[in-house]
Structures are given as structure tokens and as C-alpha cells.
Amino acid sequence: MRGTSGISRMIEEQPGVPVVILSGSIDAGDVVACAEAGANGYLPKTLSSTAMLNALRLVLSGEKYFPSFAVGATARPATEMDREPANSPASGPSPLLERLEPRERIILGMVVDGATNKEIARALDLQEVTIKVQTRNIYRKLGAANRSQAVRIAMENGWQT
Known part of the structure; x- marks a missing residue:
């Protein structure tokens, strides 16, 4: 990424407004640079429209969104992305997952x-109400209050997309 000084300037000029970067880059170093500069999220243009909307909802709810491909990036300060992927062959799934x-x-x-x-219901050939019940069970098992928290908890515990 050419420069992240614009992110700092936006944060100074509009405190309290989340900053999300929409980029064509899928370089993990660019994601890390934006996170270090204070961005609340990073959306590669390769995300589906649904994923993009959900990521924006996540950020607007007070969480952060950074794509999973940046999880393995090196040379960065400790952040939420510093978890070893739980689904990697060496470690297996996390106990929570x-x-x-x-x-x-x-x-x-x-x-x-x-x-x-x-x-999800269409893809799995199930009723939407069944998916609602199963997502509630997922939230309960993960200790999440809502969809955004479930995604954050999954990512923090090494979920691999």
C-alpha cells in the first residue's frame, strides 16, 4: 500500500467514524498496514456483495473486520489477527470450535x-427457521450475543475460510 497517512488524517478529522478500506489489493502486508494505521476494516474488492455488507455491518456494530488471508502475515504488532490458525494441520481445531x-x-x-x-437455508435445502435455531445454538456454544460476535469469536479462534 502506497501510504496510510490518509487513514490517520481521516481518523483525526472525523473521530468516532469507522474507517474501512476498500481495495483491489489482497496483499497481507497492505491489510496489516491499514490495521496499524487505525482502520476499522479492510475489504478486498474480491469479497462477494453479501460478505461486504456483513463486514460493513460488523464494523458499524463496533467490531473490526480484516480478511482471514492476513492472519498469517508477519512483522506486525500484536492484534486480533495474531492467533495461530486453529484449523492448520499442526494444531487442529480449537477447543471452542x-x-x-x-x-x-x-x-x-x-x-x-x-x-x-x-x-444458508437455500444452499443446505433447509427451512430458514431451522437455520435461525442452529445459529442460536452456535451463538450459545461460542458465547456470542449475535452474528457479529460469532464471526469475531470464530476468527479469533483460528477459523479458516
């Missing part, structure tokens, strides 16, 4: 990817 049933893991993966309950 192991609490989920296989179907719940599939649904969580779709939630992390930005799918709505309706989209």
Missing part, C-alpha cells in the same frame, strides 16, 4: 463468509 456439531460448523462457515440465513 470443537464444541460445534459438523452441521453447525458448515453453517458457521457460511456465516463467516457473509451468507444470510435465507441464503
Whole structure:
């Protein structure tokens, strides 16, 4: 990324307004540079429209969104992205994610990817109400109050997309 001074300037000029970067770059170093500069999120243009909307909702709810491909980036300060991927061959799934049933893991993966309950129901050939019940079970098992927190908790525990 050419420079991140604009991010700092935006934060100074509009305190309290979340800053999200929309970029064509999928370089992990660019993501890290934006996070270090204080951005609340980084959206590569390769995200689906649904995932992009969900990421923006996440940021507007007070959370941060940085794509999972930046998790393995090096040479950065400690951040939420500094978790070793739990689904990597060396470490296996985290104990928290192991609490989920296989179907719940599939649904969580779709939630992390930005799918709505309706989209998940269609993809799995289930009723939307079934997905609502299963997402509530996922939230309970992860200790999340809502969809945004479930995504954050999954990412913090090494969820791999």
C-alpha cells in the first residue's frame, strides 16, 4: 500500500467514524498496514456483495473486520489477527470450535463468509427457521450475543475460510 497517512488524517478529522478500506489489493502486508494505521476494516474488492455488507455491518456494530488471508502475515504488532490458525494441520481445531456439531460448523462457515440465513437455508435445502435455531445454538456454544460476535469469536479462534 502506497501510504496510510490518509487513514490517520481521516481518523483525526472525523473521530468516532469507522474507517474501512476498500481495495483491489489482497496483499497481507497492505491489510496489516491499514490495521496499524487505525482502520476499522479492510475489504478486498474480491469479497462477494453479501460478505461486504456483513463486514460493513460488523464494523458499524463496533467490531473490526480484516480478511482471514492476513492472519498469517508477519512483522506486525500484536492484534486480533495474531492467533495461530486453529484449523492448520499442526494444531487442529480449537477447543471452542470443537464444541460445534459438523452441521453447525458448515453453517458457521457460511456465516463467516457473509451468507444470510435465507441464503444458508437455500444452499443446505433447509427451512430458514431451522437455520435461525442452529445459529442460536452456535451463538450459545461460542458465547456470542449475535452474528457479529460469532464471526469475531470464530476468527479469533483460528477459523479458516
